[in-house]
Amino acid sequence: MKHFTSVHDLVPPPGGTLSTAIDSLVQRALVHKANPAAARSTGAGKRVGCLFLNPSMRTRLSTQIAAQNLGMEAIVFNVGSEGWALEFEEEAIMSGTTVEHVKDAAPVFGKYFDILAIRTFPSLKNREDDYSELYIRQFIKYAGIPVLSLESATLHPLQSLTDIITITESLQETNIKRPKIVLSWAPHVKPLPQCVANSFAQWITAWDKADFVITHPEDYELSKEFTQGAHITHNQDEALKDADFVYVKNWSTYTDYGKIYESDPKWMLNNKKLVTTNHARVMHCLPVRRNVELSDEVLDGPNSIVTREAGNRVWAAQAVLENLLQHNG
Ligand code: CP
DSSP: OOOBSSGGGOOOOTTOOHHHHHHHHHHHHHHHHHSTTTTTTTTTTOEEEEEESSOOSHHHHHHHHHHHHTTOEEEEEOHHHHSOOEEOSTTOOOOSSOOEEHHHHHHHHHHHOSEEEEEOOOOSSOHHHHHTTHHHHHHHHHHOSOEEESSOSSOOHHHHHHHHHHHHHHHTTSOOSSOEEEEEEOOOSSOOOSHHHHHHHHHHHHHTOSEEEEEOOTTOOOOHHHHTTOEEESOHHHHHTTOSEEEEEOOOOTTTTTOOOOOOGGGSBOHHHHTTSSSOEEEOOSOOOBTTTBOHHHHTSTTBOHHHHHHTHHHHHHHHHHHHHHTOO
């Protein structure tokens, strides 16, 4: 891979498909999980710069651990709170609050680092701007080194790779050949990005090894760009029937962009709703609002695999960093 910002950055092997490429990365991640330090020499003398324009716990720590496992140095820069305010628009007249243009800053990062990892959230104010992924595109344009998304305005590919690693691992404990996976919208108290849901839909449909259902209230449709191949229903009960995995996530509206229309607690997943599933394993990317998105009884019960999922963030990051190092000598 040259960069890692979406499932479409994966390079299928000769004669292979995107699904094959996902499986290769998943298997590599599981090899790292079995023996975290075996590839310690891969990143010797290399450095990843982790730029955070927005908060993070799991992504930040797991990427640092993954880099360390590969023998790389990881330097974290909270550019959103500690750096100069960056300008991303071309030909901007910088007489406002921005202090440094990405055109000047990114090439400097390119001199300091071998890989540039970036977290940047959407504004949720202007859909066209957010969905243009200007920030990530500008870093790719000007840094001159591989760019790794730690979650962008519309996608969270490291999370989605982690989710497929976790599903693959869980399936090895069952006899299920083709799981039913349900992405179930959950209530929340504030408008959240569509990134995790977009990305999960993008990766699961590309993986093409599951019956994939998305359930959400009316007016919460995601961009069709990411949901082709999914069955979409507003009936959560129908969606949950016989589900093997339920991925719970809130997102704000896409069409009338960045709004909350609905926060009906009936959409929260609880044990009663799990009764019609196939003992479904419950996933969430975290952080989670307890008893708003998911009930205590589910999160603390036997169906929850959220901690395993978060733990697997390390192996996803390690497989991706390794791949970027190997293909960008
Ligand atoms: N799931 C996830 O990306 O968590 P953080 O925001 O804590 O990194």
